[in-house]
Amino acid sequence: MANDTETAATRWAGVPLAARRSERRAQLVEAAFELFGTQGEAGVSVRAVCRACNLNARYFYESFTDTDQLLGAVYDKVASELAERLLAALEAAGDDLAERIRAGIRTVLDFGSADPRRGRVLFTEARANPVLAARRQAAQTALMDAVLHQETRTRPAADPHLARVGAAMFTGAMVELAQQWLAGGLGDDLDAVVDHATALLLAPHAP
Numbered sequence: 001m002a003n004d005t006e007t008a009a010t011r012w013a014g015v016p017l018a019a020r021r022s023e024r025r026a027q028l029v030e031a032a033f034e035l036f037g038t039q040g041e042a043g044v045s046v047r048a049v050c051r052a053c054n055l056n057a058r059y060f061y062e063s064f065t066d067t068d069q070l071l072g073a074v075y076d077k078v079a080s081e082l083a084e085r086l087l088a089a090l091e092a093a094g095d096d097l098a099e100r101i102r103a104g105i106r107t108v109l110d111f112g113s114a115d116p117r118r119g120r121v122l123f124t125e126a127r128a129n130p131v132l133a134a135r136r137q138a139a140q141t142a143l144m145d146a147v148l149h150q151e152t153r154t155r156p157a158a159d160p161h162l163a164r165v166g167a168a169m170f171t172g173a174m175v176e177l178a179q180q181w182l183a184g185g186l187g188d189d190l191d192a193v194v195d196h197a198t199a200l201l202l203a204p205h206a207p
Contacts, residue, residue, distance in 0.1 A: 025063040025073075032067075034117065036120070069131075075121055082107075089103040109194065120182075122136070170201065181193060
């Protein structure tokens with residue numbers, strides 16, 4: 001029976017070193033995403049992650065110093081995917097304020113509920129872990145800046161201060177709304193939640 005060294009040598013035969021490391025890192029992140037998203041932080045250990053992707057523990061330390069750093073990579077990946085989808089939705093919504101708000105709300109809520117692992121990573125588990133809490137704050141600030149950029153690009157005549165306040169309110173409200181939606185506190189009718197949330201966010205703009 002082949003030992004781990006022989007198996008690894010066969011598995012990575014002919015693959016450049018940089019590509020091997022990149023692929024192994026991606027496998028570790030994906031395995032941690034599954035464990036973190038289904039079992040929470042308690043389910044993520046070096047042994048569990050390596051077992052899930054059939055890698056020797058030494059490959060873990062090739063990319064990460066500890067599980068906190070790995071969880072940070074998981075969070076960054078999911079947050080980046082959400083930001084990409086959100087900005088695409090805002091772009092597709094055009095310049096109409098109501099449509100942009102509606103598209104943003106639906107995108108965030110649907111992103112989490114379509115795959116509960118995402119919601120758990122971004123909005124549930126991230127509140128308890130200090131490393132992830134810091135990343136969550138940074139991601140929220142980055143998202144706010146991205147929303148602000150979109151707003152000033154599509155509405156260049158808007159008051160810059162008002163636009164920034166609006167972007168801050170939108171991102172902060174979306175975090176809390178997503179948490180409540182994923183916890184089941186808002187029922188199961190996504191359309192109704194989107195309609196109500198849109199109306200509330202549009203209220204200050206009513207004539």
